[in-house]
Amino acid sequence: MVDAKKCLNAMFAAALDAARPEHVVPAALEGIATPEGRIVVVGAGKASAAMTAAVEKHWAHLSERMSGLVVTRDGHAVPCHHIEIVEAAHPVPDARGRDAARRIMEETLKGLTANDLVLALISGGGSALLALPAPGILLEEKQQLSRALLRSGASISEINCVRKHLSAIKGGRMALACSPARVVTLLISDVPGDDPSIIASGPTLPDPTTCEGALTILQRYGIDIPEAVGEVLMEGYGETPKPSDEGFAGHEVHMIATPERSLEAAAAVARTFGLEAHILSDAIEGESRDVAKTLGAIARQIAERRQPFSPPCVLLSGGETTVTVRGTGRGGRNVEFLTALAQTLHGHPRIHALAADTDGIDGMEEIAGAIIEPSTEFRALNAGHTLQSVLDNNDGHTLFETLGDSLVTGPTLTNVNDFRAILILPD
Numbered sequence: 001m002v003d004a005k006k007c008l009n010a011m012f013a014a015a016l017d018a019a020r021p022e023h024v025v026p027a028a029l030e031g032i033a034t035p036e037g038r039i040v041v042v043g044a045g046k047a048s049a050a051m052t053a054a055v056e057k058h059w060a061h062l063s064e065r066m067s068g069l070v071v072t073r074d075g076h077a078v079p080c081h082h083i084e085i086v087e088a089a090h091p092v093p094d095a096r097g098r099d100a101a102r103r104i105m106e107e108t109l110k111g112l113t114a115n116d117l118v119l120a121l122i123s124g125g126g127s128a129l130l131a132l133p134a135p136g137i138l139l140e141e142k143q144q145l146s147r148a149l150l151r152s153g154a155s156i157s158e159i160n161c162v163r164k165h166l167s168a169i170k171g172g173r174m175a176l177a178c179s180p181a182r183v184v185t186l187l188i189s190d191v192p193g194d195d196p197s198i199i200a201s202g203p204t205l206p207d208p209t210t211c212e213g214a215l216t217i218l219q220r221y222g223i224d225i226p227e228a229v230g231e232v233l234m235e236g237y238g239e240t241p242k243p244s245d246e247g248f249a250g251h252e253v254h255m256i257a258t259p260e261r262s263l264e265a266a267a268a269v270a271r272t273f274g275l276e277a278h279i280l281s282d283a284i285e286g287e288s289r290d291v292a293k294t295l296g297a298i299a300r301q302i303a304e305r306r307q308p309f310s311p312p313c314v315l316l317s318g319g320e321t322t323v324t325v326r327g328t329g330r331g332g333r334n335v336e337f338l339t340a341l342a343q344t345l346h347g348h349p350r351i352h353a354l355a356a357d358t359d360g361i362d363g364m365e366e367i368a369g370a371i372i373e374p375s376t377e378f379r380a381l382n383a384g385h386t387l388q389s390v391l392d393n394n395d396g397h398t399l400f401e402t403l404g405d406s407l408v409t410g411p412t413l414t415n416v417n418d419f420r421a422i423l424i425l426p427d
Contacts, residue, residue: 002312004423007273008354008371011266011314011421012407016358018265019188019257019414021047025054028186028256034062035182037115041068041083042104042174044130045123045200046359047188049078049085050413052121056080069108070121071100071129075366076411091364092146093131098139101132101169105177112181120174120183124190124359124415126200127160132169134238141226142166145218152221153324155285156191160201164240165214165233167201171240174203176247183250188257190359190417192283192319196253206248207240214238258282259318259416262358266316266421275423276313284319284418288333289340289391291321296344299351299422311350315422323363329395332363334418335370339396341422342376343387349374350425356407359415363397368409369419370400379403 017023039062041052049072056063066082073090088097112118133142145166149159164171175183183204191198197205215233218225225233232238241247259282267277280298284291295315302309321333334355345351356362356369377387383402390399400406 004352014265014269015262021050024256035117043070043121044126046125047123097131101130116181118178120185123188151325165238170201171207184252206243282318288321288336292340311424327393329393330397331394335396360409360412
């Protein structure tokens with residue numbers, strides 16, 4: 001008999017290990033030609049400090065030529081000796097992120113030559129951490145828009161499209177500021193489809209989106225547009241550098257960790273438990289509760305009809321779902337998914353599941369996610385919670401803390417987005 005909780009936790013641990021900077025950065029550096037001149041390290045994201053530490057360790061023999069500035073989320077800094085690490089707020093930006101981004105553009109990247117190398121270490125979360133508003137826009141206006149977008153149900157690609165066109169550093173602007181130095185970007189992907197221009201709003205990547213598209217997104221979700229923001233978007237002042245811009249010639253981009261590789265690592269662990277592992281997708285998007293209904297229906301079909309797979313097996317998926325916030329509870333997209341999944345499964349005796357954010361933070365909580373089992377709905381009722389009331393108030397973290405089923409990892413120092421595993425046991 002498979003120990004469901006042990007199996008689910010082992011798969012999640014393997015997914016994290018496959019994306020840890022200390023495991024993936026050294027191999028990437030092996031393929032990069034070191035420069036005759038300086039090595040300037042810049043970056044942003046929840047994994048960026050750990051990526052920086054891995055660079056310093058692997059290129060220790062080059063330390064005398066190394067300098068730079070990297071911004072990470074509060075609580076995600078790690079000790080570095082030659083590169084300055086700054087912490088800032090996430091997901092709503094703050095003055096620390098603004099000031100660090102300004103220093104990168106006005107100080108760190110100044111005076112570069114063609115003999116220098118700029119190594120950009122970029123991971124999920126970098127959009128909020130590189131908070132340098134476009135001319136004419138206040139930080140407070142960006143904070144207002146960030147809060148509204150995060151509650152609206154907009155996808156990460158839509159949110160980052162808006163961010164790029166209201167920024168003085170994102171959407172490729174950082175890369176152009178590096179000229180004439182060579183730029184190499186190492187990316188840990190947290191976006192569905194691994195589009196490098198979306199990860200952290202692509203500070204070193206050309207941007208195919210437009211001001212018009214950003215304005216349309218804000219209008220689609222009914223978000224109040226400050227006057228200065230409307231002017232920047234409507235007049236095209238915030239237009240980003242495009243793929244045809246010659247300033248990107250010769251730049252290198254390396255995707256060093258992705259959701260797919262983490263799902264493959266989890267699948268390998270599942271097989272050691274005697275389970276068939278089926279990766280459904282690494283790029284699932286949509287409302288968390290709607291995705292839960294669909295995946296729950298598939299799981300029931302497997303358990304009861306042996307279609308399209310036979311149990312015992314596990315369904316693995318990644319991506320980034322969204323939550324349109326209507327309540328006032330303590331929620332996140334993964335616990336929202338699990339609450340709706342438990343409601344869909346209605347105590348099915350042979351189905352267990354884990355859903356968590358690989359950065360260790362689901363929503364605004366320092367909780368990665370949770371686990372559900374056949375008794376979840378029954379135990380919730382005994383604790384005074386109906387699953388529907390939890391969904392109505394977007395209060396998944398309160399529910400799973402009460403049940404003792406929260407998954408707390410602390411900062412994982414990586415980020416390949418959501419991880420979901422649905423385990424279907426045999427009769």
